[in-house]
Amino acid sequence: MRSRSAMRLLPWLCMALPGRAGALMLSSLSSAGIIPMTADDSVDDNSTLPTEGVEPALSTAGLRGEPLDLAAAAEAADQTMNPTRELTVDSSFPAMLKRDRILVGKLKYYLYGVHADDIGVYVSNQSKLWGANSTAAEVLDRLPGEVTLRYRIASRFLTRSTWSRWMIGVTFKQQLKRSHCGNVSDEIHAMTDLIYAGPKLHVGNLLDFDLDGDGMTYFINGRYITKKGTRCSSVATLYSYLGPEPLSNTFKEALVSTLHHGRAASPSEVTVRHGRVGFAWAILVGTVLALVTGCAALCCCLGGWCRSSRSK
Secondary structure, three states: OHHHHHHHHHHHHHHHHHHHHHHHHHHHHOOOOOOOOOOOOOOOOOOOOOOOOOOEOOOEEOOOOOOOOHHHHHHOOOOOOOOOOOOOOOOOOOOEEOOOEEEEEEEEEEEOOEEEEEEEEEEEOOOOOOOOOOOHHHHHHHOOOOEEEEEEEOOOOOOHHHHHHHHHHHHHHHHHHHHOOOOHHHHHHHHHHHHHOOOOOOOOOEEEEEEEOOEEEEEEOOEEEEEEOOHHHHHHHHHHHHOOOOOOHHHHHHHHHHHHHOOOOOOEEEEEEEOOHHHHHHHHHHHHHHHHHHHHHHHHHHHHHHHHHHHO
8 A cells, every 4th residue: 555655646756856956956056146936935945036146147238328338348248238218118117106206217137047027216206316417326325215116026936035035135135234234134134024014926016115214115016015124224225226236237327327317318228137047057957857867767666666566
């Protein structure tokens, strides 16, 4: 009876192991960065979104029709400008949000070929940054209280657990240290509470974060969730896009340029791709094939053992 039960379980085991191995492999491949891949919040492995330690690969970017700076292009890993200066029409990222927030720029983020999420940066139409010739440091200093970040989930692997582990536990933590602002453990605890206060994340969800002068206010699909953190929470989050070591230097320059050109300027669109797709997927496919082969061999061995047991 035990042998029959084992044989019935083997096919399910063989199907489950490759998926689990893929999760573990992708997690290790992007252990330095910002999104592990988990099908739901009960699984914490697999990653798809690092910012630090992940080698940039091919990217394209739109920066208001200005000529491409070769040094910046090399630094941004083959990012190229969009000469049309037009943002792709997208109902999830309207030109105006909450009646007083103007879209400054939109970022599409890919890791190892996986489209993880899209981010829109909205600035208050009352901000004095519009039309001012401000540096990135000046923009960083004045934006808290005047900016909203909208995230659109593009991958089912971007869950609350991956957000907490990588976007907060790695990226937010690193930027918080660079900003020299606030208590690291307190801020991370507050941001973890913030993301878990809302429902599970699904593809297409719109997450809005008002980066206020006294914390971060979280909405999902237009519904208010909670407010947590301090001014340092907002500053550290902005450091990911405007700090000394941002997710994309091209996007950073695009945001500053758009604000400088004023409210009538067209928003910028930048696409960033991190990670060597071929290398990562070659390892993943090889691992899965090895596991499938191992499972097949195990099935054959146990099948032979079961037949010999019955013959005895």
